[in-house]
Amino acid sequence: MAYVGRFAPSPTGPLHFGSLVAALASWLDCRHAGGRWLLRMEDLDQPRVIPGAADAVLRQLEAFGLEWDGAVEYQSRRTGLYRAALHRLEPFTYPCGCTRKELEDSALAIDGSRIYPGTCRGGVAKEKAARQSARALRLRTSADPVRFTDRVQGDISQSVETEVGDFVLLRADGIVAYQLAVVVDDAEQGITDVVRGSDLLDSTARQIYLQRLLGLATPRYLHVPVATNAAGEKLSKQTRAADAGPDDIRGALEFLGMNPASGVSAGELLGWAAKNWDVARIPRKRAVIAAPR
Numbered sequence: 407m408a409y410v411g412r413f414a415p416s417p418t419g420p421l422h423f424g425s426l427v428a429a430l431a432s433w434l435d436c437r438h439a440g441g442r443w444l445l446r447m448e449d450l451d452q453p454r455v456i457p458g459a460a461d462a463v464l465r466q467l468e469a470f471g472l473e474w475d476g477a478v479e480y481q482s483r484r485t486g487l488y489r490a491a492l493h494r495l496e497p498f499t500y501p502c503g504c505t506r507k508e509l510e511d512s513a514l515a516i517d518g519s520r521i522y523p524g525t526c527r528g529g530v531a532k533e534k535a536a537r538q539s540a541r542a543l544r545l546r547t548s549a550d551p552v553r554f555t556d557r558v559q560g561d562i563s564q565s566v567e568t569e570v571g572d573f574v575l576l577r578a579d580g581i582v583a584y585q586l587a588v589v590v591d592d593a594e595q596g597i598t599d600v601v602r603g604s605d606l607l608d609s610t611a612r613q614i615y616l617q618r619l620l621g622l623a624t625p626r627y628l629h630v631p632v633a634t635n636a637a638g639e640k641l642s643k644q645t646r647a648a649d650a651g652p653d654d655i656r657g658a659l660e661f662l663g664m665n666p667a668s669g670v671s672a673g674e675l676l677g678w679a680a681k682n683w684d685v686a687r688i689p690r691k692r693a694v695i696a697a698p699r
Contacts, residue, residue, distance in 0.1 A: 409441025417460035422647035424633035432601035438683035445474040450481040488582040501541035502526040522571030543576035552611040557628040564611035593622040604629040633696040663687030
């Protein structure tokens with residue numbers, strides 16, 4: 407099967423070093439395999455989208471030399487596909503009237519969210535039904551473990567029901583949840599390989615669970631370490647990570663375990679890296695402190 411990869415940033419600001427690492431790893435893995443690399447803007451959560459951010463990301467990728475294949479896809483233009491998937495999943499879903507405040511005492515899930523205790527599995531309680539009309543839509547899960555092998559992080563096993571709980575597919579504000587949208591998009595675009603940051607590793611079991619319910623193929627997964635600052639905080643807009651520039655390519659390669667010789671010029675870096683790409687060099691860690699820039 408021909409390799410099809412993708413990079414799917416959220417247009418909430420320019421790319422920083424951490425997002426450059428994820429984009430570069432995805433691009434190199436794809437180009438090394440002679441595949442197609444697609445670009446998708448995950449702009450479904452419109453309240454979080456920053457005007458002009460999508461164009462800024464495109465300009466950065468062009469400046470880095472990370473060329474994509476085909477037209478850029480935008481999730482905000484694909485809502486019909488997500489609604490069709492929701493319709494197919496109706497036998498496994500139920501409305502939920504719980505608020506975030508009501509879930510504050512629930513146990514923490516592996517991704518830092520709250521494990522849903524199943525409050526509305528048997529129906530929305532009368533007091534909840536009386537106070538609001540907006541409903542989230544949750545997926546009824548099972549305790550059977552989802553197992554997969556990540557190409558860097560190794561063998562993973564997760565019980566979605568006990569470690570996450572019934573998760574939201576449609577938010578109360580009417581926005582389709584990330585977990586469903588990404589599954590539908592990857593299948594519709596024929597993605598064979600997902601390469602991304604390990605902050606999304608704990609989401610993978612939920613996505614595989616959805617793929618199985620919908621009868622969709624499961625791509626191969628590779629999760630690279632998240633880049634953190636010296637305090638162990640993930641580089642992000644919230645931690646004031648600086649915008650990434652072309653000069654960061656060498657540092658991103660070194661972060662991924664590659665050590666280009668000093669004689670390799672900036673113009674030759676990507677060609678050298680695509681030829682010499684080796685997944686075995688990537689640190690088998692969830693997070694790595696980024697070198698000062």
